Amino acid sequence: MARSGKEYLQALRENPPNLWYKGQKVEDPTTHPVFKGITHALAELYDMQHDPRYRDILTYEEGGKRYAMSLLPARSKEDLARRSAAYKLWADANLGMMGRCPDYLNAVLMAFEQSAEFFGAYADNVRRYVQYVRENDLATTHCLTNPQVNRAKSNLEQPDPYIPLGVVSENEKGIVVRGARMLSTLPTADELLVFPSTLLKEGPGADKYAVAFAIPTNTPGLHFISRESMAVGDSSFDHPLSSRLEEMDCLTVFDDVFVPWERVFIYKDLQRCNTAYAETGALMHMAHQVVVLKNAKTEAFLGLVSLLGETIGADTFPHVQEKIAEIIVYLEAMKGFWARAERDAQPNKYGLVCPDRGALDGARNLYPRLYPRINEIVQQIAASGLITLPSEHDFNSPLAPYLEKFLQSATLPARERVQLFRLAWDMTISGFGARQTLYERFFFGDPVRMYQTLYAVYDKEPYKERIRQYLGWKTQAQPEVVASD
Ligand SMILES: Cc1cc2nc3c(=O)[nH]c(=O)nc-3n(C[C@H](O)[C@H](O)[C@H](O)COP(=O)(O)OP(=O)(O)OC[C@H]3O[C@@H](n4cnc5c(N)ncnc54)[C@H](O)[C@@H]3O)c2cc1C
Known part of the structure; x- marks a missing residue:
């Protein structure tokens, strides 16, 4: 059943993972200086499931109980739309910056469960395990x-x-x-x-x-x-x-x-290891969550650069407008991938409705290339504002009048302007921001081999055939070799 943040934190306190930080065992991640931030952020996501504003989006009802929407079996396009609305709500809560929202792996588990026959003698293990995760709303x-x-x-x-x-x-x-x-x-x-x-x-x-x-x-x-x-x-x-x-x-x-x-x-x-993701539909369902998350992230960047430009008056310059428009283009492309993935969804052989792989392959292969460019645009627009960033303590010190005067902006007082630029820094060039870029490059796998796989699995035949026809070749075979002496 959909759990609360308190229940998640309690479970973590009672059964902490075998986690090591700088040579020390982390006894209680919920209070540890490094892990408390993320555990409480995750708890907030779980709490959203019980908020009357979000409950019907984030959970579904079955047998009088409510379960995480990301474990709703996808049996129709409507189910896919319900699933993606839930993905989006959680993603927006963290500006798309949390890669391991529990919905990501829930998507895999749901696909494995619905395609459990694929696992042969172990099918019931899969079914029982996913039911266990669903009943206890576990994070994986x-x-x-x-x-x-x-x-x-x-x-x-x-x-x-x-x-x-x-x-x-x-x-x-x-x-x-x-x-x-x-x-x-x-x-x-x-x-x-x-x-x-x-x-x-x-x-x-x-x-x-x-x-x-x-x-x-x-x-x-x-x-x-x-x-x-x-x-x-x-x-x-x-x-x-x-x-x-x-x-x-x-x-x-x-x-x-x-x-x-x-x-x-x-x-x-x-054989099963090498084919599990594609055959069960887990690949498509993971990528479905990902395309929604990347939509949320791109929207956050569009909001960010628009505010950055406006705040320091840089958006009056045509090249800055062009750069912001470039992110608009990326966002519209990502929206297109998402929409088409759901529009062209098909059931797999186990009856699981899977979003269209072609659209999702496009999104997951393109985004690692777009993301560094989006970061670059933030740097190009924010310039030294990304680094002229006094701390909260400075604003509460005798230095505050200097900051109020010299760090004010066209539209914001100094404190808010620094707050905005600190967000831009953390989204891009802080240690956290740099890790996000590495994450986008690799989290779905090595981009080089992903392109190779796409090349291998994509049906290029209809397009080759069009060229053959245009050239007036008779069959799908090679044209007759004209003997030459
Ligand atoms: C921030 C971050 C978070 C991550 N989170 C997770 C997670 O939660 N769970 C998880 O399971 N994984 C996670 N990953 C790992 C991710 O799946 C891998 O980074 C990705 O699959 C690439 O593998 P690798 O890092 O071992 O790179 P490698 O495979 O070692 O590649 C290194 C270089 O060698 C090249 N190369 C290696 N082998 C070949 C080959 N056979 N053919 C051609 N080129 C080759 C690659 O192209 C690349 O240039 C995460 C990665 C990052 C960076």
Whole structure:
């Protein structure tokens, strides 16, 4: 059932993840200086589910209970529209800056559940697990890629075959896994999903890497080793995003972790690992959440640059107007991808209605290229305003009169102007902002291989055929070779 923020925080206090920060175990993430911002931001999202203004958008009713809308089975285009309205509401609450809102992985889980037959002997495990997540409204994180040790070599050729996560043993109760995965964003979740990602290659012993399962984040032997925080303080004036939305990213180590059979979804099955996302529709449903999130993020940037330009009078210059219009073009393109993904949705072979893959592939491959340009436009318009940023303390000190005079702007008093530019800084060039750019480049996978996949799966035949026809060739085959001497 849809839970409240208080329930999420309580669960985290009672069962904290095995999370490490700078060599120390994080005993209570809800009060820890680094993790309290994100845990409370997530709690606010859960609370929205109970707010009468949002309840009907964020939750759906079944059997007298209300559940998270992101777990609503997608059986029609109307369901897709309800799902995306919920995605958008949460995304807007954080200006699209929280990549691991629980709805992201809920989209995957819902698709796995509705296409559970794909998992063969493990289908009921999938169904029961997703029902468990739905009943308890759990937050999940996931880790897909193996450690970046030597990308030129296969899993089996690494210095130790258990650098990549692999199965060590099995017994009647479950399996034991060892190794590591990169990288779990949002370790302050209830559950960890260990799902397949990069293409697995056949080979003797390779099947030990072909697994999918889910475990609680406090499972013995599991360790989330966090990166350093980008948030340098908890003033929401000084650090409007990083003080709240530092999701944190972790190397995830499995030191002989036991996974009971009921939590295993794929076992030593390369074929299923390599096809799970596309075949179950999880790929399309993840990308559906993503296209909505990127719409929210682009809208936030459009609002930001419009205010920046207006605030310092820069929007009177034609080149600044052109740059803002460039973001408008990007936003309209993203809206188009979103709309077409829902308009051209089709059921997959299990009856799950999936948004159109072509539109979503367009969006998820284009956005990593647009995002750095959007950041560049913020820098081009805000210029030194992005760095002339006294702190909240300065405004409360004897220096305030200087700041009021020299940092006022065409439309805003100094305090508000600095607040706005601090937001621009945190969206782009602060540690938090820089991580967002890296995130946009890579979170859905290596952009190079994503383009290669698109090239491989896209049906180019109708367009080739048009050219053949235009050239007057008779068939789909190559034109007859005209003998020449
Ligand atoms: C901020 C951030 C948050 C993330 N959050 C998560 C998360 O929550 N969960 C999760 O599972 N993952 C997460 N990721 C990881 C993300 O999935 C990976 O970054 C992405 O899949 C690329 O893998 P990699 O980083 O290991 O890069 P690599 O695969 O090591 O690539 C490094 C370079 O080598 C090239 N390369 C490597 N192998 C090949 C090849 N076979 N062919 C051609 N070129 C190759 C790449 O193109 C790239 O230029 C996150 C990443 C970032 C940056």
